[in-house]
Amino acid sequence: MEQVMSSISLSAIAPELVLVACGLIVLMIQAVFGSRFRDSFAYVSLLGIGGAAFLVLTSPGAFESKIVEYSFCDMWVVDNFSRFFKLIFLIGTGLTLLISLRYLDNEAMQHSEYYALMLLCTVGMMVMASAAELITIFLGVELMSISLYALAGYTRSRMMSNEAAIKYFILGSFASGFLIYGIALIYGTTGTSQIPAIARYLAQAGAGAAVLVMGMALLIIGFGFKTASVPFHMWAPDVYEGAPAPVTGFMSAGPKAAAFAAFVRIFMEALPTLQTDWIMVIWLIAVLTMTVGNIIALVQENIKRMLAYSSIAHAGYVLVAFLAAGELGLTSILYYMLAYTFMNIGAFAVITMLAGAGETRVKVEDYRGVGYKHPVAALAMSLFLFSLAGIPPTGGFMGKFYIFSAAVKQGYIWLAIIGVLNSVVSVYYYLRVTVAMYMQAPEKDEDVPAASALSPALVVAIFISAYGVLSLGLFPSTYVAMVKESFLSFL
Template sequence: LFATLGMMIMAGGAELITVFLGVELMSVSLYVLAGYARTRMISNESSLKYFLLGSFASGFLLYGIALLYGSTGTTNIQAISKVLSTNGLQSPALVIGMALLVVGFGFKAALAPFHMWTPDVYEGAPAPITAFMSAGPKAAAFAAFARVFYEALPTLQGEWTAVIWAMAALTMSVGNVIALVQENIKRMLAYSSIAHAGYVLVAFLAAGELGISSILYYMLAYTFMNIGAFALITVLGGKGEERVRVRDYRGLGYRHPWAAIAMSL
């Protein structure tokens, strides 16, 4: 519930500080959830890795907000846009602040090259928690990302479009190619979720009303499909999650035909 509240604050915040508080509330809750199976070492490792890398990402995000505040004199999203459109600021501090925000949001949305935590954390966390982490936080991160960049930094679109374009291409390529060689199904789905983040970035680049509606529509479909896949892994894997290898799903159509159909979908 705290994680969900954090996501709501993050997506709906009109102030960069409020967005950051939402990010932190969500992140701290997820660090606890990732290590929820305290008796399993892999779960503890997952939580610790997520905490350490997440702390660095939060630092990048906060420094980015600080530089934006230093350049414009405000942390209000609408006010930043107004200052930039009136004064046409193009200071190096502003561009660096924007780049740091990309890093911070890139980590939260699992975009390449800030995706390295994702497979380890998804593998170690309990399957229901992984389902939650793969859907909710990603949707919230994109909502906040789009809100800040579309509403606060539209005058800098020329600068951030090239960066986002490169990240989209890299994210799609890395996610899909590395997913092919995974033996653990949770790691495979982790890389799949990275690839999906790359597809959403393409809609992000489109900007405008069509871009925003595309992001929302895609995230809705992605959320239900991803939660469905992890729900099946939870059911088929059992309490101890014994069946997490891709080869464990061989012949599933004979043993559990309905589950196989749902997994295919």
């Protein structure tokens, strides 16, 4: 492993700077010109995302060498692991912005704050992926979470949206409290908050301290909240249901991936010596998360709420990979989160398109007849749902294959069996949507929802997602190569 150190390196944080700048520009445009240049918000934001993605991809050594670059007094690290996660976030945000355009027009909420919050939230996630120091990670978590609280309540005239924001805020702050307490305990034992330093300390001093284990447990709770793992998942269904549909799609992909990025970095780099302490706990959480998520999803009528529980279940699959660790396990997390971003945001694109003004049509039964009125959208939706269910030839299948092969390799055969049986359970509720779309007729023809939020941008988003899902499923080798290159090099 090669390490490069420097104190201040603007190039290391260039993608984040670009996003912050674009967020501020968007805000300034509205402040100076009012809503005259309303259309420019999205362009500026998308430009920023494109620029940031370009900077991530072209940063020296990206996905070619395993050089790890530390900067800002070891608080910031740029490696392929963080680069890959940043790309996931940027893809997620970019797709969400494309989906939101017409939706915001329909809701008469085309304001710059939405874009600024999205971009700042993305910056928060990127900080979480790149921070090599616990307090910096916490800053990232907060930046991401606070933006999300506001975004969840963005359609402020809707009661549900307000409820989502308040719930998310209260429970989220609570979780942040656990997180910072855990960080404090770890700092108290090891005397440092820098991840490599913690690892060095524990390697020498051993990991017997009870306070340290306490700190680790609190971190598990904190990240459990952020990844919506059972039993810390209670906020997710209400928030996912209440938040505006594009935001829900965004929330279920990017922030979840960000939480896993920080989770993996802290636990695999700083606390590997505590592995024996966390294995049983995570095993239990993984099983509960998969099972509870899938079983409760079975009975949901609201499709957003159903996908919220499905999203909980998917966090469980990722925890299986987390537990398996090793090269196969950790790289499978990256692969799965990428596939999940495409398929889940793709599904939410279709939901957004059909939700109608004020999101009145989000029940499964509202989808009756969609298959014939909107054939392309229904086909895409089926693709995303089959992918979520893990049916080949989709990215969801390859992702699950990747995760479960990691689990089997590490000897977690029971975990793999529970996991695959869970995906059979999940098939039932994903199929319900296809049943409604293709096999049931609405009472009246006009009951089929109109494509109210359809716009060229949304179509582009759906096609990009579909392409992502299919290419991850049919020709995964380039992605796998990239993911392998992103394997955390400290191990």
